[in-house]
Amino acid sequence: MRLLFVCVGNSCRSQMAEGIARHLGHEAASAGTHPATQVSANALKVLESKGISTDGLKPKSVDSFNANDFDMVISMGCGVSCPAMRIDQDWGLDDPVGQSLSVFEATAEEIERRLSQL
DSSP states (O other): OEEEEEESSSSSHHHHHHHHHHHTTOEEEEEESSOOSSOOHHHHHHHHHTTOOOTTOOOOBGGGOOGGGSSEEEEOSTTOOOTTSOOSEEOOOOOOTTSOHHHHHHHHHHHHHHHHTO
16 A cells, blocks of 8 residues: 655654554655654654664655555644645644653554554
């Protein structure tokens, strides 16, 4: 399945979702409405602790993507509004930015759970 994960900063949730989805065999990308300058260190730590490659992960703008290129576009939450892009599901996950590693780990576990249900 081709999946696009969108959020605001594209530094935490959507980056973890991209990495986890690829690890599970999906084609995946992520983007933000206002991309950060770098991926959160805790997001990278969580992925690496699970043996998931972080190669190529970097914040990207939603303007770089066309929803029609994906089977599903998933908003991670935070009321992301992409007027030029359809959103198929809103997972409504709290943004772990600036929080402890354990919060990032819990977010990654929830992402894995939701991906297993697709």
